[in-house]
Amino acid sequence: MSSKNKQYEEHLWSQYSKYLDNEELEREKMNWNKEIENIENWTKEYLEKSECKGYVLGVSGGIDSSVCLSILKRSVLVENIKAVALPCNSNKDSLIDAQKLADNLRIKLEVINLENSFNTIIENLKSINNNEISPLVKGNIAARLRMVQLYSIANQNNMLVIGTCNKSELMISYGTKFGDLSSDIEIIGEWYKTQIYEMTDFMPEVPSSIINKKPSADLWKNQSDESEIGFNYPTLDKILQRWEVDSGKYTDYNDGITEEDFNKVSSMIRNSKHKRKMPPICPKL
16 A cells, blocks of 8 residues: 555554455455546546536645546546636645646646635625624635635536535535535545545545645635644544444444544534535425
């Protein structure tokens, strides 16, 4: 197994693979190839059935959108892909990494800077909010602006917007309502964050600079996904897997997962339910 993902060498795959012999490890690798091929086929078939012309994808320079773009390149013709970088007071390295990926895949990367639109909204908000705006509100504005842009491009070109959420994020709804949690389809939503890292072992086109950096939605300076969530992804994924297997009930397996941490994640799942459902409609009398 590739060792390029040094930052996440202790993720679940690494822990699991220690107990496999070479023959078993090769079978696991083969299964990943089949899983990736399954996503590719599903993505291709969905587009054909939709009668749309292609897919629009926001390329952030992060690992999730990188894996999605790699899958798209394998699934549909390049002319049916619109890859768009949407910097909004973002880290400059994010755009550099997005461009590296696009170059490796030989896909044109469109760059649309949203800072002017963002600043206009912020100034309007300041005028009715005593000049006080939290980083979280600013981050949500940036995420929603990006989705407005992606859907405008999709609408203009009869295309579909690809979501880039992994299963870890979807289960706890770590994202912005009507922002990055909005899409037409989610192609990696059945795989945990640590599994997305595993996929890159079969995607040499994904730059190591993307794989090795800390996960971040890049919504404000020095923002970190894991700091905001309160868990690193290997731990979060371990808890989420147990939450599914044990139907949301805590069981002590002496594996380092405490009941307190399990309950914290359970609360995240429960309290974010509104993000995973359509708005409630008041019934008639």
